Amino acid sequence: xxxxxxxxxxxxxxxxxxxxxxxxxxxxxxxxxxxxxxxxxxxxxxxxxxxxxxxxxxxxxxxxxxxxxxxxxxxxxxxxxxxxxxxxxxxxxxxxxxxxxxxxxxxxxxxxxxxxxxxxxxxxxxxxxxxxxxxxxxxxxxxxxxxxxxxxxxxxxxxxxxxxxxxxxxxxxxxxxxxxxxxxxxxxxxxxxxxxxxxxxxxxxxxxxxxxxxxxxxxxxxxxxxxxxxxxxxxxxxxxxxxxxxxxxxxxxxxxxxxxxxxxxxxxxxxxxxxxxxxx
Ligand code: NAP
Numbered sequence: 001x002x003x004x005x006x007x008x009x010x011x012x013x014x015x016x017x018x019x020x021x022x023x024x025x026x027x028x029x030x031x032x033x034x035x036x037x038x039x040x041x042x043x044x045x046x047x048x049x050x051x052x053x054x055x056x057x058x059x060x061x062x063x064x065x066x067x068x069x070x071x072x073x074x075x076x077x078x079x080x081x082x083x084x085x086x087x088x089x090x091x092x093x094x095x096x097x098x099x100x101x102x103x104x105x106x107x108x109x110x111x112x113x114x115x116x117x118x119x120x121x122x123x124x125x126x127x128x129x130x131x132x133x134x135x136x137x138x139x140x141x142x143x144x145x146x147x148x149x150x151x152x153x154x155x156x157x158x159x160x161x162x163x164x165x166x167x168x169x170x171x172x173x174x175x176x177x178x179x180x181x182x183x184x185x186x187x188x189x190x191x192x193x194x195x196x197x198x199x200x201x202x203x204x205x206x207x208x209x210x211x212x213x214x215x216x217x218x219x220x221x222x223x224x225x226x227x228x229x230x231x232x233x234x235x236x237x238x239x240x241x242x243x244x245x246x247x248x249x250x251x252x253x254x255x256x257x258x259x260x261x262x263x264x265x266x267x268x269x270x271x272x273x274x275x276x277x278x279x280x
Contacts, residue, residue, distance in 0.1 A: 001145045001222070001250045003137070007258035010140070011053045014265055018054040021279060026272040027056040028086045028112065028264070029078045033071055034064035034094045038228070043090055046261055053265045058084060064094055071097060075105045085275055086112035086268035091162070109274040112267035115162065123166055126173060130267050135167035137259025138201060138222055139176070145248055147199065147220045150177040155194050157183045157210070157236070158203030163224055167201060190214065202236030210237045218247040224256045 018026060028050045032043050047057040060074045071093065078087045087110045093099050103111075108118035114132035122129030142149060154171045158164035159182050171178040183193050194200050194214040200221050202210045207227035215221060225236030235252025243249050250256055272278040 001141045001220075001248050001255060003141065003250060003255040003258040006140060006144050007049070007262040009144075010259075010262035011049055011265065014053040014055075014269055017269065018278075023054060024272070024278045025056060025083065026054070026269055026278060027058060027084050028088065028268045029058040029060070029081075029084045030088045030090060031060045031062070031071065031074050031078070032090045033062045033066050033097065039090050046088070046264060049261050050265055050268070053269075055265065055268060066094075066097075068097055068101065071102050072105055075102055079105060079107050079110060084110065085272040085277055086110055086264075088113050088264065091115075109271055112264055112271050114166070114267065120161065120166070123169060130270070131170065131263075132162060132166045133260045133263040133267065134163045134203075134224060134256060135170050136263040136266070137256055138167055138224070139170055140259055140263065141222065141250060141256070142199070142220070147248060149199070152178050152198035153181070153196060154178040154199040154201070155181045155183055155197040156201045156203065157187075157190065157194075158201075158205075158224070159184045160203070163203040164201075167203065171199075204236045206236060207234040208236070208238040210242065212238070212241040212245055215242050215245055217245045219245075220248045221246045222250050222256065223252040226252070226257070 030043050032039055050057045062070055078084045087106055089102055091099055103116050106116050111119050111130050114130040119130045156164050156168045168180045168182045172180045181193055183190060187193055191214050195216060198219055203224040205225045205227055207229055221237055221242055223235035223237040227234045233253050273280055
């Protein structure tokens with residue numbers, strides 16, 4: 001399941017939609033605190049792909065020594081700016097900064113990362129709202145590659161509010177209809193939890209945690225985890241052994257990462273619609 005191809009298709013579709021609407025102003029704003037290199041690359045990619053999709057983008061970069069008030073001011077400014085439709089605060093924030101207080105300042109319509117209480121509450125209630133980008137990207141991959149979810153058993157490993165928990169909720173939603181197990185660090189026997197699953201998603205961040213022993217022949221395996229090793233980026237899935245028995249598998253990199261960006265851009269266009277800046 002190639003995330004780069006699906007990301008490119010999504011960017012092209014968004015660009016065509018925006019062109020068909022007469023190229024309205026649609027703007028994604030990002031806030032990055034500190035000089036963490038991977039975060040800088042993520043943010044730069046988001047701007048590059050936004051531009052390819054026909055969107056504008058804006059960036060506020062704050063020094064690692066920024067105070068809570070500096071970060072909150074940046075978000076307040078973007079929240080009040082009528083020319084900004086989506087706001088993404090790159091997480092995690094440096095130690096000592098309170099991300100929850102920052103998210104609390106975000107208007108739900110501009111919360112394109114889907115992480116505020118309002119967005120999460122809507123997700124739980126099955127109401128319209130922004131869905132976190134990585135879980136949404138996983139669903140897009142399943143749809144695009146024709147993976148049946150209804151009545152299937154899915155195991156999501158990892159329960160963060162960024163990835164695992166919202167993904168488990170989405171997979172269990174009416175219309176998607178998987179039977180979901182949510183595994184985590186206290187799960188007694190991960191192998192047993194996974195072995196009968198039709199769909200396995202690793203969202204942990206431990207290199208090659210999921211091996212062929214965890215996977216039923218023909219199962220779909222999706223890798224969200226990112227570990228930086230001396231040999232480069234490695235996922236939660238031991239790709240070489242698992243691909244031999246899986247029915248479908250995402251590479252890492254090149255699977256869920258590009259789809260996270262694609263879904264961020266989908267959410268940004270939707271934010272512009274919610275704010276009345278773009279016609280439905
Ligand atoms: P996180 O907040 O650190 O959560 C990790 C989860 O893994 C926790 O729920 C933890 O359980 C669980 N876990 C830890 N050790 C485990 C073990 N041995 N067996 C089973 N579960 C275990 O991380 P996150 O923000 O969800 O991100 C997860 C990974 O995805 C990271 O590598 C991150 O870099 C990556 N990521 C990738 C993308 C993408 O686009 N591909 C996007 C976002 C994040 P407890 O809750 O019990 O501690």
